[in-house]
Amino acid sequence: MTAASPRPAASVADVLSALLSEPGRPRLTWYGPAGERIELSGAVLDNWVSKSTNLLVEELDAGPGTRVLLDLPPHWRTVVWALAAWRTGATVAVLDADDQDATAADVVVTDRPDALALPRHGVVAVALPALARGFDGPLPAGALDAAQSVMTYGDVIGWVPAVEPARAALDVGATAVPHADLVAAALGTAPVAAGDRALLPVGDARTATPGTLLTTLGVLAAGGSVVLLRPAPGDAPDRADRIAATERVTARL
Template identity: 55%
Template sequence: MPGATIADVLALVTRMPGRPRLTWYSADGERVELSGAVLENWVNKTTNLLVEELDAGPGTRVLLDLPGHWRTVVWALATWRCGACVVLGGGEADVVVTSRPAAHAGTSAPVVAVALPALARRVDDLPPGALDAASSVSTYGDALGWVPGTEPARPAWIADGELVTHADLVLHAASRAAAPDARRVLREAVDATVALDALAVLATDASLVLADPDLAARLRTDAEARDRLVGPERVDADLLGADATGPS
């Protein structure tokens, strides 16, 4: 999708609003499925929070200190939707979004604490001054409010010394995580770069099944368990890979 924006991608995945677009499996048995409509709803709410609460927009650097997780995908899409920049690793940040708020005590940037479990309604041991995403995101509107226009030349992604602009974001994601001709892609959620993996899949009108690293490691060595996931989820591009003792 040359020249595609995040708004274009979200419009694409909601053409069939009930179709699964993002499915999450964890090693402890948690399964979360987001249809196109539900994914858009999460992104809209999170974007509204970023804009209305944190004044995010073009030029805002949002540090995502999150593991590979479905919530990481939502926060990245929301950051991009308001024209801001996802930052991984260290470096200067205007907003910190983290599942480890205590690790950012004393930072001058606003801290948003994210509880990872799907049913979490609050963040335990919330540090003073930190924003609780679990309780805050739900208070924002399902429909997207006013957002600043995306500026194509502004940074959208900074990680490991690599800078990608909004103009090049979708093509960059596709170049590193393409799954040609697939409708349902299975990948390991290795780390926060899962945001690019998800963007690459969604931009091709496909859907993504994510396995957390512990589950992915188990599936590589347990062919029966892998089949029990791949079959019912109708995966047609299994990109987990294999180890020496696992399935080929």
Template identity: 55%
Template sequence: MQIAPRSGGPVPDVASLLARLAADGGRPRLTWYGDDGERVELSGAVLANWASKTVNLLVEEFDAAPGTRVVVDLPVHWRTAVWALAAWRTGATVALPEADLGQPDVVVTSSPDRWADAGADLVVVSLPALARRYDGDLPPGAIDAASAVMTYGDAIGWVPEVDPDRDALVTAAGAVGHKDLVPEPGDGARVLVDGRGAVADVLRDLLGVWAGGGSVVLTSATTAAALDADSGRLERLRGSERIG
């Protein structure tokens, strides 16, 4: 008898990927190692739940839809993955700060001072895992993501239909459309992803691993550098996290 792989075959889009993650129960899909020893583990279901709440915020607060331009000004981080997944689920275009996108509609950032005069709707993200509110002064009209996301429903409500021909991810190097966003699935392994990579590259690496039914151990840039400098610590991490 042939047993179907956990990935279920190719994944055509982020909507399909989130549906698979939501059905994945308690198996770890994203384990984050941040600075100062921070460790956060998200199962497929929990990751999809975070994305669903964020989708609802984007749609209800900003009418996010195909054509909406969302700048994600965040470092490599598990929260960055959630915001990107949510924006893509609405059909919006995610742009990194260096992209030549023109006037953004929404900016998602951990550094609000850089965008206070941008003329866009502003969402301020607190990166520490236990943050319940932004620890600083919010620009007028800005949304505090730490408190706002949790007020939205666990299941995605109405959401626009994604246009596969629109841009999904825009960087200084070019653009990738929604129909080409999810790479070829990986082999279902548990993978260590170096947080020193470019944000766009890391996000697509995550999509490919998840599409193949695998799971990710993602490090911050600082943690990745520390692991590089300490081979014993790296081997202990690989062993404890069962990284292939």
């Protein structure tokens, strides 16, 4: 008898569940400024997403109909918060390039709370550096410090509301992707083979965050892993090639 093929991922919950089939395998690797390198195995990525999901649900009542504004550049932490928001059934949104008004969002996850017009509640301040133990700067009244708050929540996702397939999962300008189509849309943005380890260069433009999130989700949904590379001024011309070789990359995006 031949073994049955794994059921294709149809939801973010499926993608997260599949991470634990090979818990020690690298799934998300980040190369940032000043030589920063972070590697998250399947188990570690699932743990970060679980804690963040629990915070969103228990602290901020996130669920279908909740608009979660991710005011973050492409980054491994941004991926975690997007997966967590989608796991709750919420809608992920970003600001236009020149927009600094976040007051219409139900939840704002940002690394620059001092630069935005914020709602009175539901603000999460994110410190991007890997070793940050707290947000380095003043926090708005009532804002949560992600570095400190996330770690107090459970390692396994508790109760979450049921995802409503017709609601938007990603809402960017005139484009809205419903939860029912999210994984399929993500797979369409990631032209990789099943199980590929993909190198994805990213910049610091926040308007590029939705594309990075979809591509990363697509690679993960295909059973692969992602190496996010943030180029920096002064990089050696062959840096990307050397990282691709070191990380055993099999696809470049």
